[in-house]
Amino acid sequence: MGKRISALVALLLIAALVAACGGGGGSQQQSSNSSSSSSSSSSARRIEVVGTEFAYNPSTITVKQGETVEIVFKNEGTVPHDLLIDEFSVKTAAIAAGTSTTVRFTPNRAGQFKIYCAEPGHEAAGMVATLVVE
Ligand SMILES: [Cu+2]
CATH class of the missing domain: 1.20.5 (Single alpha-helices involved in coiled-coils or other helix-helix interfaces)
Incomplete structure (x- = not known):
């Protein structure tokens, strides 16, 4: 005891x-x-981008050349999505529905660049957006 x-x-x-x-x-x-x-x-300039089936919102992002951009990518769809910009080596992981991820880059040249989802069939289904660098 x-x-x-x-x-x-x-x-x-x-x-x-x-x-x-x-x-x-x-x-x-x-x-x-x-x-x-x-x-x-x-x-950094923080920009929120929402991904769904099959689109990005906003569909056009305008930034300035030389400024550090931080994209907060939120997946508000029902399947995994990612966000890529080849020219600036931007590539997020394919994130699950309901989650978000952050990617930073500094665009070093002006122009229009394609933002797209690399999951099979998503880009073809319209999951693209435009990055405008001024
Ligand atoms: Cu996608």
């Missing part, structure tokens, strides 16, 4: 220690996260 109670007390002490450590570590992580995300958003 006495052995059982002391074991319980030891267990509670360990639980309290773990909780204290976990709490401190968690808040530290949160503060470093927020500082890094604020610095990244200030240095």
Whole structure:
């Protein structure tokens, strides 16, 4: 009986220690996260692109030559999609429905470039958009 109670007390002490450590570590992580995300958003132009079957919205993206562009690609369809721009080596993974991914690039020349989905048949079905670099 006495052995059982002391074991319980030891267990509670360990639980309290773990909780204290976990709490401190968690808040530290949160503060470093927020500082890094604020610095990244200030240095890049953020553009949200939504993919569905079979289209991108918006269908035309206009950016400036030399500016860092951050595309947040969201898959709001029902099958995996990706986003590619060959001329600037932009290539996301094929992401599952309901998820999103971010890709960064700096267009170094002006013109119109094709944005497309490389999943089989998607480009042919109309899953294309245009990147205009001014
Ligand atoms: Cu697609």
